[in-house]
Amino acid sequence: MWWRKLEEKIVYFMMLISVASLVALLLAVLLSIFIKGVPYISWEMISQTPRGGYYFGREGGVLNAIVGSLYLSTGAVLLSLAFSLPLSLAMNIHLRTRRKTVNRIRFVLDILWGIPSIVYGAFGFTLMIYLGIQASLLAGIITVGIFIMPIMVRGMDEVMKNVPVHLIESAFSVGSTRMEVAFRVMLRQTIPGIVTAILLAFGRGIGDVASVLFTTGYTDNLPTSITQQTATLPLAVFFQLGSPIPEVQNRAYASAIILTVIILIISISVRMISKKYHKII
């Protein structure tokens, strides 16, 4: 009998360690970035574009990358919304009675969700050549928009699935058209969940390198139109870290902090939104 109890104790102990290690890992990742980068973060980093000689360690900042990333992700989210919103509404209202079709669509979305971003990058690049556009903000928006679409649909579908059936059915029974049910009942019920899904997709879009590596190019200027090239924050981290000059490398750590803070803000707002509206849905 005693070895069973011992086994239970040992396993319990190992489980405790692995759960604790999750917390430790998160702290380790965040702390190592912050400790390394905080001394080099300054107002100049956030508020200026690179000046001449920036990549040799002279003055300037990564404003071009911050603005570029925000433009890119916002554009991508808007583009993706045009696909994901009708799709998730369709799965939960129009095709509500055709379970098999809906399950097939969900399966396709799961497959799309699993395709690595570098493949989307390569696809975006070939698409760019077919459409005859140069590496630009527009090409980046299209690529990232496609890449975050399945993430967004999954988030929206998840909340729409949980809307009570009787609510939808009573709306139908008083004579609403499908469109009215979709926009006046479903959408209104699930707005917090939709915002969460959008934020999650935004976070995924802003942090990804592999999909924009081929499509956005890189420039030190602020983009003024969508046909221009643009810098992005993760790419700025990556390029600066590849430099042999220590000052530039240090700025990569500072840029990494900026990116991490953006992601943390998104994470926390998602948490707050879903906590606040949890009871309503």
Next chain:
Amino acid sequence: MALCNYYRKRKLMDNLVGWWIRLMVFLVVALPLFITASLLSKSWLILGHISLPELLFSSVWRPLAGEFGFWPFIISSLWVTFIGLSLTAPVCLLSAIFLTYYGSRRLLGFMQPIIDILAGIPSVIYGVWGILVIVPAVGKYLAPMLGYESPGFSIMAGGIVLSVMLIPFVLNILIEIFRTVQHDLLDASLSLGASKWQTIKHVVLRKSFAGMISAFGLGLSRAFGETIAVLMVVGNVVGVPENLFQPGYPLPALIANNYGEMLSIPMFDSALMFAALLLMVVVVVFNMISRRTIIYLESRQ
């Protein structure tokens, strides 16, 4: 009359939105085909020149001489994925069991944000962390301890960074799967006098075995395609690595690194698109098998 117009307008709007929705559904469902077709058409050139087995298993990589053997990249990818997955698996399994069966609701409420944040951190940040912490740790401590020499930037470093990135992903799926085990089974086992761990070992793990394998399958496909974090720490040296402490060059890193120069040589361009196609096929196949298994398991109860 006015009422009639009102109805007609509603009907028209409904139809318009209906068509918009149909178009979008069609586009999204056709997207995987678009992607496959465009990558395939791009890699047609190289597939016509070099036979598939030679592409996959030759280890001669001389793009300028027109020789493309993907074996060094495939083997690097396999090793990095294998290390990543085998380091992740025990941690995820133990944590998932603990969070589902031992921990209180409060603990899960505390851990969920942590898992979410881990999942949300961009891969480039994991790459920076890898360069700061993992690479020196592998080069200075881990490799000498095991009697190897290592520059630090190595397959091992790539695998370790990858394993951390996989944790939130696999853990979430595992928790989901353990939740689908019926409570009657647990109660029956417990009422027969089995201890909690015995119940988990003989009932839960056996019942959700296929689900666990699928979770790792999904993790595997995620690992196989991870690009930038691995690229930053893996060393990127072409060649079949002698041991795990030598630099490697996984497939995604190959695509990402050679983008600039590929356009001038059509064959090279085609080879990289073939690499992307290969990557996608592997990932999609693993994904499909794992998803199907999970769907089957969920429908059975």
